[in-house]
Amino acid sequence: MLTKRVKSRIIGEHKVHEKDTGSAQVQIGMISRQIEELAAHLKKNPKDNHSRRGLLKMVSHRRRLLTYLKKKEPKEYEKLIKKLDLKR
16 A cells, blocks of 8 residues: 555655546556555465455556556656656
8 A cells, every 4th residue: 555655755756747646557557556565465375365466456456557658648657657767
C-alpha cells in the first residue's frame, strides 16, 4: 500500500504537466512501485497465492499501459523505460 507521501513523490517524478495525476507515465510509475512492494511481500510469503494473482494483474496492466505509451509517444516511452529500469 502506497502512502500519500510516496504517491505525491511518484507523481512529482513522472508528471507531464503541473496538474497531472493520471497520465500513462504517472500510472506506470505507481504500478511499478506497487509491483516492487508486492514482490518483496511474496519473497517473505511464498504461499500467498491471492497476492500473487494481484501481482500478475498489475504486471499485465502495466504492460498494456507501456504498449499504449510506446504507440502514442515513443520518445516518452524510451525515457520512462530508462528511468524505471524496466526490461523491454
